[in-house]
Amino acid sequence: xxxxxxxxxxxxxxxxxxxxxxxxxxxxxxxxxxxxxxxxxxxxxxxxxxxxxxxxxxxxxxxxxxxxxxxxxxxxxxxxxxxxxxxxxxxxxxxxxxxxxxxxxxxxxxxxxxxxxxxxxxxxxxxxxxxxxxxxxxxxxxxxxxxxxxxxxxxxxxxxxxxxxxxxxxxxxxxxxxxxxxxxxxxxxxxxxxxxxxxxxxxxxxxxxxxxxxxxxxxxxxxxxxxxxxxxxxxxxxxxxxxxxxxxxxx
Ligand SMILES: O=C(O)CCC(=O)C(=O)O
Ligand SMILES: [Fe+2]
Numbered sequence: 001x002x003x004x005x006x007x008x009x010x011x012x013x014x015x016x017x018x019x020x021x022x023x024x025x026x027x028x029x030x031x032x033x034x035x036x037x038x039x040x041x042x043x044x045x046x047x048x049x050x051x052x053x054x055x056x057x058x059x060x061x062x063x064x065x066x067x068x069x070x071x072x073x074x075x076x077x078x079x080x081x082x083x084x085x086x087x088x089x090x091x092x093x094x095x096x097x098x099x100x101x102x103x104x105x106x107x108x109x110x111x112x113x114x115x116x117x118x119x120x121x122x123x124x125x126x127x128x129x130x131x132x133x134x135x136x137x138x139x140x141x142x143x144x145x146x147x148x149x150x151x152x153x154x155x156x157x158x159x160x161x162x163x164x165x166x167x168x169x170x171x172x173x174x175x176x177x178x179x180x181x182x183x184x185x186x187x188x189x190x191x192x193x194x195x196x197x198x199x200x201x202x203x204x205x206x207x208x209x210x211x212x213x214x215x216x217x218x219x220x221x222x223x224x225x226x227x228x229x230x231x232x233x234x235x236x237x238x239x240x241x242x243x244x245x246x247x248x249x250x251x
Pocket of ligand 1: 142215
């Protein structure tokens with residue numbers, strides 16, 4: 001079973017709070033990654049659900065394939081187990097008590113980006129996200145502006161109009177250039193990146209070469225957090241449903 005000892009010594013344990021993100025190389029061994037990749041390949045061979053999502057977007061599109069958390073719980077229990085194990089690590093490095101999301105669809109995902117695919121600029125809706133990279137690829141860097149958000153506060157967990165405006169301003173290329181500090185993280189097999197997803201503006205650069213980019217995206221939050229925007233964002237991220245024009249992260 002893939003079960004990393006979460007008691008590993010982490011030299012840069014304070015990075016999450018200090019920088020907004022933390023990188024642990026070789027969190028999984030090459031062998032563990034290859035085993036997971038094989039399990040995912042078997043899942044795909046059986047023609048279980050993998051949703052293709054393509055939404056053109058200013059500057060960078062959302063173009064990827066995803067296996068959602070409901071499918072993972074049912075058909076890929078080892079990945080669900082990993083999600084629960086990584087929860088311990090996330091609590092340790094954040095010094096917080098966080099939990100898997102109660103909405104299983106976005107809780108843990110396998111993202112598959114094909115050559116030319118990319119992932120739009122965004123904030124995650126949850127507090128902490130762990131990204132586990134199962135292979136090393138050309139291009140497809142995670143680009144991030146850590147701790148780069150002006151917060152106006154939330155009303156009933158719903159983003160206000162003012163928050164939407166603030167986000168739109170800080171996302172502007174020129175504003176990012178002058179006020180942000182961009183970090184590039186090249187996907188390396190077995191590496192895990194833990195970040196404050198709702199504070200770090202991030203995206204994935206277009207993938208180059210021939211190989212697919214496969215990673216596991218694990219989301220955690222405080223107990224009882226519910227997102228009013230949930231239904232809209234779920235169909236935005238996990239389906240190709242038409243007629244969703246604006247970003248349902250905000251209302
Ligand atoms: O794949 C990555 O590196 C980031 C994906 C991401 O930001 C997300 O799924 O929310
Ligand atoms: Fe994200």
